[in-house]
Amino acid sequence: MSTRGRSVRGLCVAACLAACSSQTPPAATPEPEPALEPQTPAEQPELGEAAEPSEGEQQPAAPSEEEGSEEAPPKEPLASLCNKMCDAVAPKCTPLQLKGCRSTCDGYEAHPPACDGVVRTALECARADKDFLFCANVVPDSCAKEFKAINICNETGAPPKDAQAQGMPDGWERYKGPGFSVIVPKGMKAETRDGIKTWRVKAPSGVVYEVALHRPPTGKLDNRAFLRAGNAIFGKCSPKLKLHALVEKPGHTSIQYNTTCPDGQQQLGRMHVIGDNMYILTAYLGSGGSTAETDAFVYSFESG
Numbered sequence: 001m002s003t004r005g006r007s008v009r010g011l012c013v014a015a016c017l018a019a020c021s022s023q024t025p026p027a028a029t030p031e032p033e034p035a036l037e038p039q040t041p042a043e044q045p046e047l048g049e050a051a052e053p054s055e056g057e058q059q060p061a062a063p064s065e066e067e068g069s070e071e072a073p074p075k076e077p078l079a080s081l082c083n084k085m086c087d088a089v090a091p092k093c094t095p096l097q098l099k100g101c102r103s104t105c106d107g108y109e110a111h112p113p114a115c116d117g118v119v120r121t122a123l124e125c126a127r128a129d130k131d132f133l134f135c136a137n138v139v140p141d142s143c144a145k146e147f148k149a150i151n152i153c154n155e156t157g158a159p160p161k162d163a164q165a166q167g168m169p170d171g172w173e174r175y176k177g178p179g180f181s182v183i184v185p186k187g188m189k190a191e192t193r194d195g196i197k198t199w200r201v202k203a204p205s206g207v208v209y210e211v212a213l214h215r216p217p218t219g220k221l222d223n224r225a226f227l228r229a230g231n232a233i234f235g236k237c238s239p240k241l242k243l244h245a246l247v248e249k250p251g252h253t254s255i256q257y258n259t260t261c262p263d264g265q266q267q268l269g270r271m272h273v274i275g276d277n278m279y280i281l282t283a284y285l286g287s288g289g290s291t292a293e294t295d296a297f298v299y300s301f302e303s304g
Contacts, residue, residue, distance in 0.1 A: 077109065085101075088126070089131070092132040093134075093135035126143050142247075144245055144299065169185075179274070183297060185201050188200065188201035199212075209283055214229070214278045214280060226255045237262070238259065240261075253272075
């Protein structure tokens with residue numbers, strides 16, 4: 001009930017009491033009514049009427065309009081994000097390497113708008129990882145998947161469908177072997193092939209995924225050592241063997257590879273040296289190329 005309503009009702013009660021009293025008969029005269037006039041303006045501002053439904057429903061409209069009109073803060077330019085990546089690895093780089101890192105940053109603004117998200121993800125990965133390999137413009141294993149997504153997006157105009165971002169592809173699992181685990185299609189089985197312990201499974205797509213256990217190269221684990229080992233292991237497929245993204249961590253050195261066999265079959269994967277064991281992950285692609293599924297396999301290796 002409004003302030004005016006309560007005041008009028010009170011006035012009526014007072015008038016009734018006065019009329020029934022023999023002591024003050026004239027009290028029924030409505031002289032106090034002018035006192036209602038000063039209260040009338042107080043009813044109109046928002047001070048006393050916010051509780052009324054009609055006005056209470058209208059009041060929240062203004063704040064909601066303000067909230068709806070607020071714009072999202074602008075995204076940080078990709079070149080600026082790239083320079084922050086360079087800053088993160090600066091302590092591990094020479095001044096010349098740092099200069100080379102910064103010189104590539106302006107180029108990130110030229111990516112198609114659809115690739116903005118994957119570029120930001122890759123740069124943030126590099127910024128968080130602080131791997132010294134970025135000094136030499138080499139993408140380490142920890143961020144290889146993210147930077148590969150940039151290349152795919154630039155080529156196709158759309159971000160790749162990343163199977164690993166969803167956890168793992170449908171029908172896949174994390175397989176646990178002796179000293180390692182990988183994400184592969186369900187059904188991987190251990191076997192021995194030419195005296196080499198292997199774990200293999202064939203996906204519905206026709207791609208065969210394999211983990212093979214070999215002796216590691218002797219001496220220093222550099223590109224040359226892995227190339228010698230690869231030439232011996234891949235045999236007739238070794239002439240086109242290419243190695244890249246060497247990563248050295250305490251007790252674990254790895255390198256990525258790909259090759260094409262004389263019959264056109266493509267193979268790609270990664271070699272991992274851990275102690276006295278070398279685990280070689282291979283995806284046998286036939287004549288096809290890499291997919292999100294093969295990436296999920298290659299980048300999923302964990303030791304232990």
